[in-house]
Amino acid sequence: MSCLAIYLSNEPIQPIKLLNHLEDIQTELGKVGVRFEQWQTVSSIQAGADPAAVLAAYAEPIQRLQQEQGYQTVDVISMDEKHPERETLRQKFLSEHQHAEDEVRFFVAGQGLFSLHIADLVYVVLCRRGDLISVPAGVKHWFDMGERPHFVAVRLFNNPEGWVANFSGDAIADDFPRLEDFL
Numbered sequence: 456m457s458c459l460a461i462y463l464s465n466e467p468i469q470p471i472k473l474l475n476h477l478e479d480i481q482t483e484l485g486k487v488g489v490r491f492e493q494w495q496t497v498s499s500i501q502a503g504a505d506p507a508a509v510l511a512a513y514a515e516p517i518q519r520l521q522q523e524q525g526y527q528t529v530d531v532i533s534m535d536e537k538h539p540e541r542e543t544l545r546q547k548f549l550s551e552h553q554h555a556e557d558e559v560r561f562f563v564a565g566q567g568l569f570s571l572h573i574a575d576l577v578y579v580v581l582c583r584r585g586d587l588i589s590v591p592a593g594v595k596h597w598f599d600m601g602e603r604p605h606f607v608a609v610r611l612f613n614n615p616e617g618w619v620a621n622f623s624g625d626a627i628a629d630d631f632p633r634l635e636d637f638l
């Protein structure tokens with residue numbers, strides 16, 4: 456089940472709020488401009504699927520989102536425990552950063568943990584198969600794929616260069632829970 460835990464940024468041990476119903480998660484994230492949806496999944500698409508098949512299976516909702524928000528580029532990222540760059544990528548995504556564009560991710564399979572640092576709060580969102588999250592441009596965040604990563608996600612960009620991040624240099628993520636703490 457997807458969930459949202461909200462922490463004070465200086466108290467990473469105990470969340471001040473823990474939500475696991477879609478409407479509650481949407482309402483709370485909506486207050487800070489974060490879009491969260493659950494899309495119907497296509498059962499034939501599993502981890503390891505060909506990226507073109509993933510994009511074809513979800514062509515309609517992806518196109519709708521692109522038209523609505525003007526996203527120019529779409530790709531598929533697949534990660535598993537055999538991926539040669541899994542540890543490098545895990546550490547990169549775990550460093551607090553922000554993007555000059557929305558970070559839009561649809562989880563086709565598996566799971567990942569987004570943590571959004573907004574003012575003096577940290578919103579930790581467990582995303583699972585079927586979840587769409589859109590983190591607004593400029594929001595500081597990090598992402599944990601876990602020690603044994605397993606996810607496939609569609610990424611939408613309005614920057615034709617794809618993934619570009621500005622790292623804050625703040626080690627805040629080291630104090631906060633990891634993916635395994637939420638599974």
Ligand SMILES: CSCCC(=O)/C(O)=C/O
Nearest residue numbers: 532548560567597598608
């Ligand atoms: C779930 S896609 C990989 C993570 C990513 O692109 C990112 O920017 C994390 O913050």
Ligand SMILES: [Fe+2]
Nearest residue numbers: 552554558596
């Ligand atoms: Fe990011």
Ligand code: NI
Nearest residue numbers: 456475476477
């Ligand atoms: Ni319930």
